[in-house]
Amino acid sequence: MGWLKQSAKQVLAALPRRVTGPRTVVLCYHSVHPDHPYASVTPAAFEEHLTWLAAECDVVPFADVLAPRHSDARPAVALTFDDGYSDNHEFVAPALERHRLPATFFITTGLIDRATAVICRFASQRRCLPCDLDTLTWAEIADLRARGFAIGAHTHTHPVLADLSDAAARDEMARAKDLLEHRLGFPVTSMAYPYGKLGRHVSERTLDLAASVGYHHAATVRFSGVERGDRPLAVPRFFVAGDNLARLQAKVRGDWDRIGRWQERAPRWLARAVSPHDYVLG
Numbered sequence: 001m002g003w004l005k006q007s008a009k010q011v012l013a014a015l016p017r018r019v020t021g022p023r024t025v026v027l028c029y030h031s032v033h034p035d036h037p038y039a040s041v042t043p044a045a046f047e048e049h050l051t052w053l054a055a056e057c058d059v060v061p062f063a064d065v066l067a068p069r070h071s072d073a074r075p076a077v078a079l080t081f082d083d084g085y086s087d088n089h090e091f092v093a094p095a096l097e098r099h100r101l102p103a104t105f106f107i108t109t110g111l112i113d114r115a116t117a118v119i120c121r122f123a124s125q126r127r128c129l130p131c132d133l134d135t136l137t138w139a140e141i142a143d144l145r146a147r148g149f150a151i152g153a154h155t156h157t158h159p160v161l162a163d164l165s166d167a168a169a170r171d172e173m174a175r176a177k178d179l180l181e182h183r184l185g186f187p188v189t190s191m192a193y194p195y196g197k198l199g200r201h202v203s204e205r206t207l208d209l210a211a212s213v214g215y216h217h218a219a220t221v222r223f224s225g226v227e228r229g230d231r232p233l234a235v236p237r238f239f240v241a242g243d244n245l246a247r248l249q250a251k252v253r254g255d256w257d258r259i260g261r262w263q264e265r266a267p268r269w270l271a272r273a274v275s276p277h278d279y280v281l282g
Contacts, residue, residue, distance in 0.1 A: 079103040151180060177214065191215050
């Protein structure tokens with residue numbers, strides 16, 4: 001496995017950097033907690049991230065990342081949070097409010113309903129006991145919305161949509177949308193695809209199905225800034241996974257965009273061997 005990673009680094013080093021211009025980045029967090037094994041970062045690290053982002057970037061809503069920008073003096077950054085962990089209400093929301101920053105929370109509705117199969121799969125992937133998965137309640141999700149944060153869908157059971165039949169994939173996206181709209185009483189027009197890699201977890205057909213369900217914006221996962229040609233239903237995001245401030249700054253600047261270009265070119269088996277967390281995060 002070591003030679004695979006070394007080869008990948010050599011390929012990345014040979015790729016040119018992206019052309020400079022207006023920089024827009026979407027960041028994908030999951031849990032933010034002091035000691036959960038599946039946390040993206042600790043609350044202390046998250047506070048450090050937010051302090052820098054508020055001072056050096058324009059933090060914008062996820063739905064606005066493809067809107068024309070009038071200035072490229074500062075990077076535009078959107079903050080998103082996947083799955084639906086209780087610490088998003090306990091730690092994340094208060095920190096965002098202190099810094100007056102917008103964010104979008106993408107909810108896996110089967111996780112919130114504590115569906116047995118969903119809880120067991122999440123626990124297995126996050127390497128914890130089912131009882132250790134602290135999830136949001138519907139009341140907490142409603143409170144996040146009432147406090148001005150955007151709520152989007154993350155399917156019902158968190159499957160790899162590209163592996164499903166059209167009917168099953170459409171049902172996953174529609175069921176989450178319908179549940180959120182019924183519970184919260186407002187339209188849900190944005191979503192995040194589980195795991196999120198185009199060509200692996202998300203197909204072109206998946207994008208068509210998302211549009212047919214009524215989604216206007218959707219998030220994928222690609223280590224790349226948002227580019228002029230990106231589609232509203234395939235917006236790239238960077239995972240935040242234990243990032244210190246320096247690594248986060250590098251992603252916002254564009255130092256990691258080479259990884260995104262390599263992800264687009266690499267065979268599926270190689271990309272998965274080098275990035276074993278592809279089917280864990282998301």
